[in-house]
Amino acid sequence: xxxxxxxxxxxxxxxxxxxxxxxxxxxxxxxxxxxxxxxxxxxxxxxxxxxxxxxxxxxxxxxxxxxxxxxxxxxxxxxxxxxxxxxxxxxxxxxxxxxxxxxxxxxxxxxxxxxxxxxxxxxxxxxxxxxxxxxxxxxxxxxxxxxxxxxxxxxxxxxxxxxxxxxxxxxxxxxxxxxxxxxxxxxxxxxxxxxxxxxxxxxxxxxxxxxxxxxxxxxxxxxxxxx
Amino acid sequence: xxxxxxxxxxxxxxxxxxxxxxxxxxxxxxxxxxxxxxxxxxxxxxxxxxxxxxxxxxxxxxxxxxxxxxxxxxxxxxxxxxxxxxxxxxxxxxxxxxxxxxxxxxxxxxxxxxxxxxxxxxxxxxxxxxxxxxxxxxxxxxxxxxxxxxxxxxxxxxxxxxxxxxxxxxxxxxxxxxxxxxxxxxxxxxxxxxxxxxxxxxxxxxxxxxxxxxxxxxxxxxxxxxxxxxxxxxxxxxxxxxxxxxxxxxxxxxxxxxxxxxxxxxxxxxxxxxxxxxxxxxx
Amino acid sequence: xxxxxxxxxxxxxxxxxxxxxxxxxxxxxxxxxxxxxxxxxxxxxxxxxxxxxxxxxxxxxxxxxxxxxxxxxxxxxxxxxxxxxxxxxxxxxxxxxxxxxxxxxxxxxxxxxxxxxxxxxxxxxxxxxxxxxxxxxxxxxxxxxxxxxxxxxxxxxxxxxxxxxxxxxxxxxxxxxxxxxxxxxxxxxxxxxxxxxxxxxxxxxxxxxxxxxxxxxxxxxxxxxxxxxxxxxxxxxxxxxxxxxxxxxxxxxxxx
Ligand SMILES: Nc1ncnc2c1ncn2[C@@H]1O[C@H](COP(=O)(O)OP(=O)(O)OP(=O)(O)O)[C@@H](O)[C@H]1O
Ligand SMILES: Nc1ncnc2c1ncn2[C@@H]1O[C@H](COP(=O)(O)OP(=O)(O)OP(=O)(O)O)[C@@H](O)[C@H]1O
Ligand SMILES: [Mg+2]
Ligand SMILES: [Mg+2]
Ligand SMILES: [Zn+2]
Numbered sequence: 001x002x003x004x005x006x007x008x009x010x011x012x013x014x015x016x017x018x019x020x021x022x023x024x025x026x027x028x029x030x031x032x033x034x035x036x037x038x039x040x041x042x043x044x045x046x047x048x049x050x051x052x053x054x055x056x057x058x059x060x061x062x063x064x065x066x067x068x069x070x071x072x073x074x075x076x077x078x079x080x081x082x083x084x085x086x087x088x089x090x091x092x093x094x095x096x097x098x099x100x101x102x103x104x105x106x107x108x109x110x111x112x113x114x115x116x117x118x119x120x121x122x123x124x125x126x127x128x129x130x131x132x133x134x135x136x137x138x139x140x141x142x143x144x145x146x147x148x149x150x151x152x153x154x155x156x157x158x159x160x161x162x163x164x165x166x167x168x169x170x171x172x173x174x175x176x177x178x179x180x181x182x183x184x185x186x187x188x189x190x191x192x193x194x195x196x197x198x199x200x201x202x203x204x205x206x207x208x209x210x211x212x213x214x215x216x217x218x219x220x221x222x223x224x225x226x227x
Numbered sequence: 228x229x230x231x232x233x234x235x236x237x238x239x240x241x242x243x244x245x246x247x248x249x250x251x252x253x254x255x256x257x258x259x260x261x262x263x264x265x266x267x268x269x270x271x272x273x274x275x276x277x278x279x280x281x282x283x284x285x286x287x288x289x290x291x292x293x294x295x296x297x298x299x300x301x302x303x304x305x306x307x308x309x310x311x312x313x314x315x316x317x318x319x320x321x322x323x324x325x326x327x328x329x330x331x332x333x334x335x336x337x338x339x340x341x342x343x344x345x346x347x348x349x350x351x352x353x354x355x356x357x358x359x360x361x362x363x364x365x366x367x368x369x370x371x372x373x374x375x376x377x378x379x380x381x382x383x384x385x386x387x388x389x390x391x392x393x394x395x396x397x398x399x400x401x402x403x404x405x406x407x408x409x410x411x412x413x414x415x416x417x418x419x420x421x422x423x424x425x426x427x428x429x430x431x432x433x434x435x436x437x438x439x440x441x442x443x444x445x446x447x448x449x450x451x452x453x454x455x456x457x458x459x460x461x462x463x464x465x466x467x468x469x470x471x472x473x474x475x476x477x478x479x480x481x482x483x484x485x486x487x488x489x490x491x492x493x494x495x496x497x498x499x500x501x502x503x504x505x506x507x508x509x510x
Numbered sequence: 511x512x513x514x515x516x517x518x519x520x521x522x523x524x525x526x527x528x529x530x531x532x533x534x535x536x537x538x539x540x541x542x543x544x545x546x547x548x549x550x551x552x553x554x555x556x557x558x559x560x561x562x563x564x565x566x567x568x569x570x571x572x573x574x575x576x577x578x579x580x581x582x583x584x585x586x587x588x589x590x591x592x593x594x595x596x597x598x599x600x601x602x603x604x605x606x607x608x609x610x611x612x613x614x615x616x617x618x619x620x621x622x623x624x625x626x627x628x629x630x631x632x633x634x635x636x637x638x639x640x641x642x643x644x645x646x647x648x649x650x651x652x653x654x655x656x657x658x659x660x661x662x663x664x665x666x667x668x669x670x671x672x673x674x675x676x677x678x679x680x681x682x683x684x685x686x687x688x689x690x691x692x693x694x695x696x697x698x699x700x701x702x703x704x705x706x707x708x709x710x711x712x713x714x715x716x717x718x719x720x721x722x723x724x725x726x727x728x729x730x731x732x733x734x735x736x737x738x739x740x741x742x743x744x745x746x747x748x749x750x751x752x753x754x755x756x757x758x759x760x761x762x763x764x765x766x
Contacts (some may be wrong), residue, residue, distance in 0.1 A: 015752070017753075018754070018756070018758055061750040108700065210693075370588070382611070390654065455632075456632050
């Protein structure tokens with residue numbers, strides 16, 4: 001078994017300087033390991049810090065202490081200490097992230113939003129678009145929308161574009177923050193499929209899944225957070 | 228040395244002439260480089276060639292023979308008054324014959340008759356700085372000259388071709404002197420540019436208003452800027468001179484009557500006249 | 511591999527007023543760094559010091575030259591510095607009028623850098639100019655038009671083409687989308703994003719618009735009162751700002 005993610009004694013406290021320096025402790029001493037081929041679920045009540053932990057793994061959130069080691073190019077990179085260009089490299093080739101909401105890029109059509117992570121690792125345009133098209137069809141985005149920028153899409157459509165983008169480059173590590181929150185049953189089933197497929201390809205996943213059905217279908221293990 | 232009129236020889240005082248000569252020496256030492264000098268008020272308005280006159284005054288000696296042309300002609304008001312000026316203030320001989328002159332002061336032409344070693348041609352220069360059109364700051368143009376940073380000069384030629392299909396600049400066509408300094412040859416037609424290249428005569432340039440002197444020493448390379456696919460070319464005429472029949476000289480179009488009659492004649496009046504004289508003598 | 515730009519202790523004073531103070535960082539090939547901060551925080555001062563246009567009071571800026579590797583740009587001779595500025599570097603001014611020759615055609619504006627480095631074939635210069643106009647989405651039919659007849663967005667795109675024609679490795683931009691209305695900005699941003707990615711350009715982009723920074727920059731430097739108060743990966747700085755000033759900056763816009 002290969003450890004893809006190792007988190008040791010991670011702590012995070014938000015300090016709100018604009019509000020009199022209020023401190024919001026989120027977690028302390030969080031530790032976990034994720035191996036290739038498993039899907040770890042972060043579990044806990046609202047406000048427990050699930051999203052914060054995922055964001056820390058992705059380098060989007062800076063912890064106060066502890067280490068986050070991410071498997072990249074055959075070695076472990078400490079995301080909490082890596083410089084921006086290392087984090088960008090890890091994100092390009094080793095670690096994907098599906099956020100709760102799509103952050104639309106103005107003027108870029110849905111097909112290219114999804115193809116972009118592939119382009120970033122040097123996949124030729126037509127190949128990247130072909131994979132993007134497969135994913136968009138799988139997630140049942142009508143073809144007439146592919147050439148439009150997602151800014152005007154419905155919440156559910158945007159979220160499916162976001163999921164397609166997250167799965168496009170087949171990163172060895174994938175972080176998922178409530179990917180199915182705004183999806184109907186049929187689309188949820190497609191996402192479950194994608195996750196199961198990723199596990200079978202020995203990729204490591206960490207996710208937050210509120211939906212019991214989804215969690216039961218994909219989760220290998222729970223990591224419980226108390227807040 | 229004083230002449231009968233009570234002026235110092237060639238009008239300028241000796242100290243001023245020495246200052247001009249120093250500027251000329253420096254200019255000759257650095258071909259194409261614009262040397263600043265303390266231009267003096269002359270008894271002629273700017274635009275009448277005060278820069279050229281000061282250079283001529285600086286180098287002329289009692290044994291010199293002076294020719295002055297304006298657009299190729301010896302007999303325009305401007306040429307006549309400058310010739311008279313030196314005849315009066317220096318008591319020197321003047322001529323219209325190119326090969327006879329030791330100094331030729333010119334506005335806007337180089338004579339057709341080839342110059343020879345020992346002769347000096349003095350150009351009257353209205354605007355000396357070739358880079359001025361794109362760079363108004365003097366400090367910057369100086370730096371560009373210092374660094375031979377001339378690539379953008381081609382922007383002007385590019386614009387010509389883009390707009391007219393060819394390089395349409397026909398006067399004051401920029402040249403590179405001795406493969407180093409970019410120079411404005413004064414508003415001579417580009418027809419004359421090739422004559423500057425490796426010319427046996429000393430070529431001096433004087434700009435009165437802008438107080439600059441520059442030079443092209445004998446046998447110096449003078450190349451006109453161009454593009455590989457739009458090489459430098461001189462003007463050509465389909466007809467010969469109506470007076471002397473020359474097909475090799477620069478022609479002016481002149482109106483002959485008030486009914487729209489016109490003809491092409493040599494702009495170099497001395498050259499044209501001498502060809503006609505020779506033809507007559509032969510007949 | 512070595513960084514493209516290595517900056518240390520960079521300080522520029524205006525008399526006793528601080529322009530920028532003790533700035534240090536490394537920029538790597540292909541990296542886009544955003545500089546954000548309020549008006550007067552020293553962004554332009556810093557950018558000008560970095561791009562050889564404003565001599566710093568102290569500190570060094572070393573650039574990875576093709577011949578000799580990292581070289582202090584203020585210690586090298588003027589000819590080399592100029593050469594760098596028109597080959598390896600691009601400078602995009604906030605006001606395109608400062609970066610263009612308004613009196614010559616669009617084609618000549620783009621071709622100028624080629625001619626400045628010795629291109630002497632009109633046909634090829636023109637073909638390259640046309641190619642670049644196309645790249646920045648300007649109708650090649652406008653190649654002989656004066657920039658005076660262009661809209662603000664077109665001028666800015668023309669300025670970009672003019673800079674990129676020599677395939678620079680590093681581009682400095684001061685508020686490239688400033689002064690443009692929103693839809694024009696979006697188009698320009700899209701273009702810049704595409705060019706930066708396709709050409710592997712490194713860039714330093716000054717902006718007060720955090721949304722622009724998020725779209726273009728890999729990493730951010732936040733300035734206040736001439737000093738760098740926070741740096742990091744762009745989304746990390748914007749989503750989890752630590753310095754009080756950065757938090758204020760982020761909280762004062764709707765959705766950066
Ligand atoms: N950017 C932020 N700045 C300040 N506080 C934050 C920030 N993000 C989250 N928090 C706080 O940190 C705590 C953990 O939030 P987080 O979003 O990680 O919880 P969560 O477990 O994902 O909750 P949910 O299930 O509701 O999504 C909450 O108290 C939240 O208010
Ligand atoms: N030439 C100058 N002489 C004196 N002070 C200057 C000069 N240029 C800038 N400053 C001062 O230096 C500080 C930083 O100015 P700078 O132009 O770098 O700010 P900026 O961050 O680019 O601001 P803006 O967003 O308004 O463009 C300011 O206090 C400014 O007043
Ligand atoms: Mg959450
Ligand atoms: Mg500024
Ligand atoms: Zn004739």
